[in-house]
Amino acid sequence: MTAVIQASALSKRFRNTWALRDVELTLPKGSVLGLVGPNGAGKTTLLKLLVDLLEPNEGELTLFGLPAGHPDLRAKVGYLAQDHPLYRDFTITEMLRAGRVLNSRWDEDWAQARLAGLRLRPSKKIGTLSGGQQAQVALTITLAARPDLLVLDEPVASMDPLARRDFMGTLMEVVAERETTVVISSHVVSELERMCDHLAVLTNGRLRVAGETDALRSGHRLITCPVEDAERVQDAYTVIDRTDTGRQSTLLVRRDDGPAPQASWAHTTPDLEELVLGYLRGDTALTIDEAAT
Numbered sequence: 464m465t466a467v468i469q470a471s472a473l474s475k476r477f478r479n480t481w482a483l484r485d486v487e488l489t490l491p492k493g494s495v496l497g498l499v500g501p502n503g504a505g506k507t508t509l510l511k512l513l514v515d516l517l518e519p520n521e522g523e524l525t526l527f528g529l530p531a532g533h534p535d536l537r538a539k540v541g542y543l544a545q546d547h548p549l550y551r552d553f554t555i556t557e558m559l560r561a562g563r564v565l566n567s568r569w570d571e572d573w574a575q576a577r578l579a580g581l582r583l584r585p586s587k588k589i590g591t592l593s594g595g596q597q598a599q600v601a602l603t604i605t606l607a608a609r610p611d612l613l614v615l616d617e618p619v620a621s622m623d624p625l626a627r628r629d630f631m632g633t634l635m636e637v638v639a640e641r642e643t644t645v646v647i648s649s650h651v652v653s654e655l656e657r658m659c660d661h662l663a664v665l666t667n668g669r670l671r672v673a674g675e676t677d678a679l680r681s682g683h684r685l686i687t688c689p690v691e692d693a694e695r696v697q698d699a700y701t702v703i704d705r706t707d708t709g710r711q712s713t714l715l716v717r718r719d720d721g722p723a724p725q726a727s728w729a730h731t732t733p734d735l736e737e738l739v740l741g742y743l744r745g746d747t748a749l750t751i752d753e754a755a756t
């Protein structure tokens with residue numbers, strides 16, 4: 464089956480600075496990819512390449528088997544930018560009308576039903592809505608266009624916990640119903656954990672690790688041992704990150720390249736947050752996890 468996203472050596476430079484370098488990524492249909500990284504890591508740059516708002520300087524990018532930027536992709540790809548751009552002076556009804564005119568696959572019934580569910584009065588001006596409500600309207604417009612690939616740039620960053628839960632709930636329902644493929648960026652892993660089945664960690668423009676979440680988790684171990692044993696762990700495994708607290712060391716290691724841990728060492732499979740934090744902290748510049756993609 465053709466992958467929805469296929470990126471190879473994908474690179475983007477702004478003047479002399481590489482914002483993204485040699486990204487390798489494959490995403491199958493119906494997957495939900497969480498893209499995590501600190502400020503300036505290159506997340507928005509990667510998302511903008513996906514939706515053809517930027518062009519790569521090097522590398523290949525295909526979506527649904529077509530080169531990025533192909534006119535047939537316009538109706539297939541939906542994008543919700545970080546600041547949910549909407550016309551502040553439009554009413555909700557006018558905003559929806561604009562969506563209907565601009566999108567060939569527009570689903571008016573779905574949009575109306577969802578607005579009713581949100582209990583937002585259609586005659587209200589966008590500028591009078593709260594940040595979270597604006598995000599909900601923006602999501603409604605993006606989803607009513609029925610994209611096959613949905614690209615979301617930190618969509619819940621400005622929302623309160625309740626609005627976040629509502630937003631993620633709607634998203635998960637739609638994704639499950641329509642088999643939409645999703646790429647969603649965030650600083651916060653806990654936001655993504657429930658809905659993502661794929662994960663990519665980006666730092667300094669490079670993908671440190673990417674793949675299916677289950678495979679990534681089971682491909683790593685979190686070993687806790689006395690500080691004096693840490694060197695032995697480092698000799699036996701590829702270590703992603705090491706933290707020492709008092710007399711104990713905790714090491715995130717790759718599971719596939721070492722012996723069984725010694726009986727005196729505690730070891731667990733990391734959860735997604737431990738895995739991401741390990742990669743964000745560790746300076747091991749691993750490229751894409753071949754085994755997990």
Ligand SMILES: Nc1ncnc2c1ncn2[C@@H]1O[C@H](COP(=O)(O)OP(=O)(O)OP(=O)(O)O)[C@@H](O)[C@H]1O
Pocket residue numbers: 477481482500501502503504505506507508509
């Ligand atoms: N239009 C631009 N011109 C010049 N440099 C840019 C431009 N857009 C992004 N950059 C640079 O590219 C790098 C990656 O930026 P990007 O916005 O992709 O990061 P990000 O991971 O989305 O960050 P954040 O979490 O803060 O939104 C940064 O160093 C940024 O300054």
